[in-house]
Amino acid sequence: TQLLEQSPQFLSIQEGENLTVYCNSSSVFSSLQWYRQEPGEGPVLLVTVVTGGEVKKLKRLTFQFGDARKDSSLHITAAQPGDTGLYLCAGGSNSGYALNFGKGTSLLVTP
Amino acid sequence: SAVISQKPSRDICQRGTSLTIQCQVDSQVTMMFWYRQQPGQSLTLIATANQGSEATYESGFVIDKFPISRPNLTFSTLTVSNMSPEDSSIYLCSVTYGGLTDTQYFGPGTRLTVL
Numbered sequence: 001t002q003l004l005e006q007s008p009q010f011l012s013i014q015e016g017e018n019l020t021v022y023c024n025s026s027s028v029f030s031s032l033q034w035y036r037q038e039p040g041e042g043p044v045l046l047v048t049v050v051t052g053g054e055v056k057k058l059k060r061l062t063f064q065f066g067d068a069r070k071d072s073s074l075h076i077t078a079a080q081p082g083d084t085g086l087y088l089c090a091g092g093s094n095s096g097y098a099l100n101f102g103k104g105t106s107l108l109v110t111p
Numbered sequence: 112s113a114v115i116s117q118k119p120s121r122d123i124c125q126r127g128t129s130l131t132i133q134c135q136v137d138s139q140v141t142m143m144f145w146y147r148q149q150p151g152q153s154l155t156l157i158a159t160a161n162q163g164s165e166a167t168y169e170s171g172f173v174i175d176k177f178p179i180s181r182p183n184l185t186f187s188t189l190t191v192s193n194m195s196p197e198d199s200s201i202y203l204c205s206v207t208y209g210g211l212t213d214t215q216y217f218g219p220g221t222r223l224t225v226l
Binding site: 033041098103 | 144153154155216218
C-alpha cells in the first residue's frame, strides 16, 4: 500500500487568510487527485495532476505536483467560509485503478 | 463527469440485519468502486465491482460480509450483511472512465447507522 500523509490534519483560519495543505509520500504516483468533501456529501473532485512539476490553478486554489511525483500541495488564497470542508488527496498507481487516500485535512474558515 | 446517485441516502438498521445499497450512473463507466468512510476518517476501499464477475476485495473485506453485484456498466449494489454497530459508516461508490489518469468521481454516499 502506498501511504499518503497529509498535513496539517486540522486547520482553523479566518476569512481572508492564505493557507497551504501538503500531501507527501515515499512512493511515486502516476497521478494525484485533490477532493473536497462537505459534511453529508461525497468527495467532489477539484483537480487531477499527472506531470511532475505541474501547477494548476482553479480560481483561488493552486495545486502543485512535485517534480518526483511523490508529493503535492494545495494553496488557497484569501480563504472564504465556503472553502470549509475536508480536503483529501489521493494517488493513483501504475498497477491499476485503485486510489490511495490520505487521511484528509479538515479546514474551517470563519467569517 | 458522471451523475451518480445512491439509494438509500441514509438508513438506520438493527443489529443482525442486512442492507443493500444501490449505485446508479447516468452513463457507461469503466470501473466502479465501493468505499467506506468511518466517522472522522478518510476513505477505505472495500472492493472493485467487476461487470459480470466477482468483485475484487481489499485486504480485510470479504464477500460474505460485503457481497457486491455489477450486472451492467451503469449499476452496482453493495450489501452490508449481518450488521453490527461497527458497520456504522458512510458508504460511497465511485466510478472512472479509464484513460490516462485514475480520476474517480463519487456518489453522494449512504449514511448507515446500526443500532
